[in-house]
Amino acid sequence: MPSPTIAQRQADHDALQKAIVSDSLFAMGGTAIAATALSFIAFRFSPWYRGTPISAKTAFILAPTIGAFYIRGEHVSTEFRRSKYMAQLDxxxxxxxxxxxxxxxxxxxxxxxxxxxxxxxxxxxxxxxxxxxxxxxxxxxxxxxxxxxxxxxxxxxxxxxxxxxxxxxxxxxxxxxxxxxxxxxxxxxxxxxxxxxxxxxxxxxxxxxxxxxxxxxxxxxxx
Structure with missing residues (x-):
């Protein structure tokens, strides 16, 4: 298996960063929409949730959103490196x-x-x-x-x-x-x-x- 050149390494790094950003943003956006929808539903039907402070409601939305961003990025990075290694084999x-x-x-x-x-x-x-x-x-x-x-x-x-x-x-x-x-x-x-x-x-x-x-x-x- 030939060693990658500097240009190939830079191209792989750019492709990895692009995949991480695009997939992570997609996961973050989807999670934010889902968390916001659940928050509105809970606010509509739960008197207890309506009584919680705004900081707690914000945390319920931001925590899974930020978590989805980092978790998806880690998953994409691992899968990218694995597929890249397998692609270099005969x-x-x-x-x-x-x-x-x-x-x-x-x-x-x-x-x-x-x-x-x-x-x-x-x-x-x-x-x-x-x-x-x-x-x-x-x-x-x-x-x-x-x-x-x-x-x-x-x-x-x-x-x-x-x-x-x-x-x-x-x-x-x-x-x-x-x-x-x-x-x-x-x-x-x-x-x-x-x-x-x-x-x-x-x-x-x-x-x-x-x-x-x-x-x-x-x-x-x-x-």
Missing amino acids: PHEREAILNQRARIDARSSMADRSIHFVNEHRWAILGYTWLVGITGSLLYLYKKKGMTVTQKAVQARMYAQAITLVGILSTAGVASLGDKSENKHVQHNSAALEAALAQDTRVGPSAAAVTAAVVSSKNAQTD
Whole structure:
């Protein structure tokens, strides 16, 4: 796989930034419209919501809108880099990696798939964790008397930070489990590479080279 030139890297960077901005703005706009519509519906049918301060109503709209912008941007960045890497491979390497990934997924347990899902969507999970934390905290503190709006906002932020910290520690623990799972696959790939190199006289240099290239590509993707 040839190394990209400076011009290619700049073009990839520009394409990535364009994709992130366009998709993130689209997600932010859609979320803002949906959140505003829900706010109007709640204002129309809920006396409790009509009694909430304007700052809380604004937070109910802005929090998911800003969260959607950052979460969508992170997702687009990850998918862009993955598709770019796959596009740089030749068809045989790409097919071999896809087949190997399918075999790994087929023999993976539910726990392994869950760990993989959490690692793939870590920032989205943390973003929604913060959103749920700040929303739940505002709803909880609104019922408390004897506190000003500023005090409730500060207290809600502290609760949300504590909940998000728990989410960060939880996803970090899941990531460490995922690293152990990936190490098992790396050890398996390394053993397959050594076997291919050791048996190159029996299977032929071309077959050994193809096997070594496929395994090396998988290791590079894992790193």
